Amino acid sequence: MTAYRILPIPGYTPTIGRLVGMLTYARHTTLAAVNGLTPAQLDHLHDDRSNSIGALLAHIAAVERGYQIVTFEEREPSPSETAAWSPALKLGDEGRQKIRGNDLALYTEELIRTRQATLAALAQHDDAWLEAPLTIAPNLNAHWAWFHVAEDEINHRGQIRWLRARLP
Amino acid sequence: MTAYRILPIPGYTPTIGRLVGMLTYARHTTLAAVNGLTPAQLDHLHDDRSNSIGALLAHIAAVERGYQIVTFEEREPSPSETAAWSPALKLGDEGRQKIRGNDLALYTEELIRTRQATLAALAQHDDAWLEAPLTIAPNLNAHWAWFHVAEDEINHRGQIRWLRARLP
Numbered sequence: 001m002t003a004y005r006i007l008p009i010p011g012y013t014p015t016i017g018r019l020v021g022m023l024t025y026a027r028h029t030t031l032a033a034v035n036g037l038t039p040a041q042l043d044h045l046h047d048d049r050s051n052s053i054g055a056l057l058a059h060i061a062a063v064e065r066g067y068q069i070v071t072f073e074e075r076e077p078s079p080s081e082t083a084a085w086s087p088a089l090k091l092g093d094e095g096r097q098k099i100r101g102n103d104l105a106l107y108t109e110e111l112i113r114t115r116q117a118t119l120a121a122l123a124q125h126d127d128a129w130l131e132a133p134l135t136i137a138p139n140l141n142a143h144w145a146w147f148h149v150a151e152d153e154i155n156h157r158g159q160i161r162w163l164r165a166r167l168p
Numbered sequence: 169m170t171a172y173r174i175l176p177i178p179g180y181t182p183t184i185g186r187l188v189g190m191l192t193y194a195r196h197t198t199l200a201a202v203n204g205l206t207p208a209q210l211d212h213l214h215d216d217r218s219n220s221i222g223a224l225l226a227h228i229a230a231v232e233r234g235y236q237i238v239t240f241e242e243r244e245p246s247p248s249e250t251a252a253w254s255p256a257l258k259l260g261d262e263g264r265q266k267i268r269g270n271d272l273a274l275y276t277e278e279l280i281r282t283r284q285a286t287l288a289a290l291a292q293h294d295d296a297w298l299e300a301p302l303t304i305a306p307n308l309n310a311h312w313a314w315f316h317v318a319e320d321e322i323n324h325r326g327q328i329r330w331l332r333a334r335l336p
Contacts, residue, residue, distance in 0.1 A: 003307050003308075004307060004308045004309075004312040004313075005301070005307075005309040005311070005312050006311035006312045006315055015186065018183065018311065022319075025319075026319065047334070049334075131173075131174075133173070139173075140173065141173040141175070143173070143174035143186065144173050145172075147193075151190075151193075151322050154319050154323050155322050155323070155326035157323060158327045161323070165217070
């Protein structure tokens with residue numbers, strides 16, 4: 001990315017395009033923050049309450065998948081989806097135990113695959129949809145939900161940068 | 169905040185209003201993350217390379233003031249401004265030495281005062297301004313600049329939450 005501009009993007013309605021610019025920029029910085037990490041570095045636990053960088057990457061993808069279901073499919077995740085994503089969504093002990101031993105490519109491929117699905121679905125929706133209350137959570141609209149996906153990712157990217165600077 | 173919706177906001181042009189919603193939500197979460205911290209907690213250094221939570225709060229306000237100058241005043245910060253903000257902007261050793269001994273109120277009042285100035289200026293601009301390249305940095309537009317202010321804040325809020333959970 002050479003220019004840093006939030007603008008409408010061809011293929012999306014204008015406000016969705018601006019949001020896609022934010023999501024894309026956030027993802028770019030996340031991938032830059034983990035570039036070149038080894039499986040041992042991705043598994044490293046700074047202390048006994050820390051999440052590994054790998055678990056934080058899995059969390060970022062799981063949050064995005066969850067919001068795909070809530071906003072595009074307009075339903076709650078199923079029990080089997082909730083169970084499958086639980087270690088990544090909840091992090092903590094479960095994440096520390098179950099999310100380990102993976103190459104960086106496993107995490108980045110999941111992030112890329114998930115994002116491709118998000119962008120394909122956003123291209124099928126419009127700004128009126130983005131602004132309307134979510135059918136299953138009318139306290140939210142889709143614009144907040146997708147801003148929140150970026151915001152949660154950026155929050156954890158801040159932690160990833162801090163943790164990476166202290167890897168052994 | 170009871171409803172989580174990004175929407176146009178009266179008093180701002182539509183896209184600026186949506187951006188204000190993001191800035192406001194991010195600030196709300198930052199203030200929640202530091203609520204009740206004592207001066208000793210705000211000064212605590214997790215390790216010899218960490219920034220204190222107080223220094224991170226000062227950084228968040230300084231970044232916002234810097235982007236006010238770049239986007240609203242269309243100029244680079246002056247040498248005296250750069251010198252005054254340097255500990256907060258650069259963090260590191262200078263921040264560790266110079267940003268200490270303050271009550272939470274000092275940090276939050278600076279954040280509130282800075283944000284009031286941002287919102288007053290955004291109310292005087294429109295969506296065409298938001299999208300146009302910055303005169304002093306045409307590689308950026310004001311929308312990216314103000315998204316970046318929120319993004320940098322959220323990044324450090326992620327670190328603040330991590331640090332707060334480990335205060336002695």
